[in-house]
Amino acid sequence: MTAALTVADLDVRYGPVHAVRSVSFELAAGSVLGLVGESGSGKSTTARAVVGLAPSTGTIRIGDQDASSAGGRAARQARRRVQMIFQDSRSSLDPRFTVGQCVAEGLAAGDRARTGDRVRELLELVSLDPALVRSRPGQLSGGQRQRVAIARALAARPDVLIADEVTASLDVSVQAVVLNLLRRLQADLGLSMLFISHNLAVVRYMCDDMAVMFNGRVVEQGPVGDVIARTEHPYTRSLLAAVPEVGQHRLLSDAAIEASAASSPAPGPGCDYRLRCPVGPAVDPEREICVTTDPGPGSADRVHGAVCHFAAARLSPLPDPVPAARR
Numbered sequence: 535m536t537a538a539l540t541v542a543d544l545d546v547r548y549g550p551v552h553a554v555r556s557v558s559f560e561l562a563a564g565s566v567l568g569l570v571g572e573s574g575s576g577k578s579t580t581a582r583a584v585v586g587l588a589p590s591t592g593t594i595r596i597g598d599q600d601a602s603s604a605g606g607r608a609a610r611q612a613r614r615r616v617q618m619i620f621q622d623s624r625s626s627l628d629p630r631f632t633v634g635q636c637v638a639e640g641l642a643a644g645d646r647a648r649t650g651d652r653v654r655e656l657l658e659l660v661s662l663d664p665a666l667v668r669s670r671p672g673q674l675s676g677g678q679r680q681r682v683a684i685a686r687a688l689a690a691r692p693d694v695l696i697a698d699e700v701t702a703s704l705d706v707s708v709q710a711v712v713l714n715l716l717r718r719l720q721a722d723l724g725l726s727m728l729f730i731s732h733n734l735a736v737v738r739y740m741c742d743d744m745a746v747m748f749n750g751r752v753v754e755q756g757p758v759g760d761v762i763a764r765t766e767h768p769y770t771r772s773l774l775a776a777v778p779e780v781g782q783h784r785l786l787s788d789a790a791i792e793a794s795a796a797s798s799p800a801p802g803p804g805c806d807y808r809l810r811c812p813v814g815p816a817v818d819p820e821r822e823i824c825v826t827t828d829p830g831p832g833s834a835d836r837v838h839g840a841v842c843h844f845a846a847a848r849l850s851p852l853p854d855p856v857p858a859a860r861r
């Protein structure tokens with residue numbers, strides 16, 4: 535079956551910053567792929583490249599249509615089949631518009647003749663009271679605004695939805711509600727979703743597959759359960775180890791992630807991760823290859839693989855970040 539979204543050898547540069555390097559992944563139709571990694575690892579830039587907001591080289595296909603930067607007009611049309619929801623609904627919704635206008639702005643051409651009905655349908659779909667249609671985004675709570683952003687994205691009847699840290703700015707209690715809404719919509723509408731988060735527990739809950747990014751590259755990817763149960767890359771392992779228990783749920787601690795990100799990627803020919811690596815040359819001098827040879831540049835194997843000279847070495851499984859009962 536054709537993947538809903540195919541990305542191959544994607545590269546994005548912002549001047550001297552090589553933000554995305556040879557990234558490849560496939561989003562299977564009707565499934566959810568999580569992109570996870572610390573701040574600055576290139577998750578948002580990858581998403582922005584897919585929707586044409588960041589110029590890139592490499593292959594981007596939506597279904598079987600070319601959507602790459604070099605693809606011209608046909609690629610721009612293909613990208614309309616992708617909608618993106620951002621972290622900050624306050625800036626992504628025009629404050630001068632009413633809720634109804636915000637949602638109507640996204641309507642697919644075929645639905646414009648029945649704008650009022652379709653907008654009401656969409657508000658109901660995201661469990662918002664249609665009476666809010668005349669409110670302004672500024673009068674709504676953060677969770678309600680994010681629902682409006684979701685309704686606007688769905689208005690275009692997309693094949694692929696990209697959710698970029700969509701709950702990061704919401705209160706924890708509201709986060710769960712919005713995540714459950716997204717999961718329900720994804721399943722009911724059969725959407726394919728690229729779900730970006732630095733929170734591994736959330737990715738575990740939401741996604742079928744995951745790709746772990748570090749320093750612009752995918753360093754490990756595969757089915758979520760496999761990656762968590764049989765982690766191969768030491769960086770993925772460090773993300774998992776940073777998931778502390780909070781009450782009954784385990785949440786990824788931002789402080790732990792930022793602390794682990796404190797040292798920048800190692801310069802030179804070896805592995806980017808070697809200075810922070812718990813199984814590399816810092817602890818085992820025989821692992822000289824990590825200093826001399828880059829294990830990249832290719833993305834990890836799509837079935838389940840990691841870009842590491844010692845993939846799977848010495849990594850014993852950690853507890854799953856989402857208790858079995860909640861899956």
Ligand SMILES: Nc1ncnc2c1ncn2[C@@H]1O[C@H](COP(=O)(O)OP(=O)(O)OP(=O)(O)O)[C@@H](O)[C@H]1O
Binds near residue numbers: 574
């Ligand atoms: N417009 C830009 N101009 C220059 N550099 C940029 C720009 N946007 C991102 N970068 C750089 O590209 C790299 C990847 O950033 P990106 O925002 O994609 O990471 P991220 O994983 O999404 O992080 P976050 O979770 O903080 O958004 C970083 O080094 C960042 O500083």
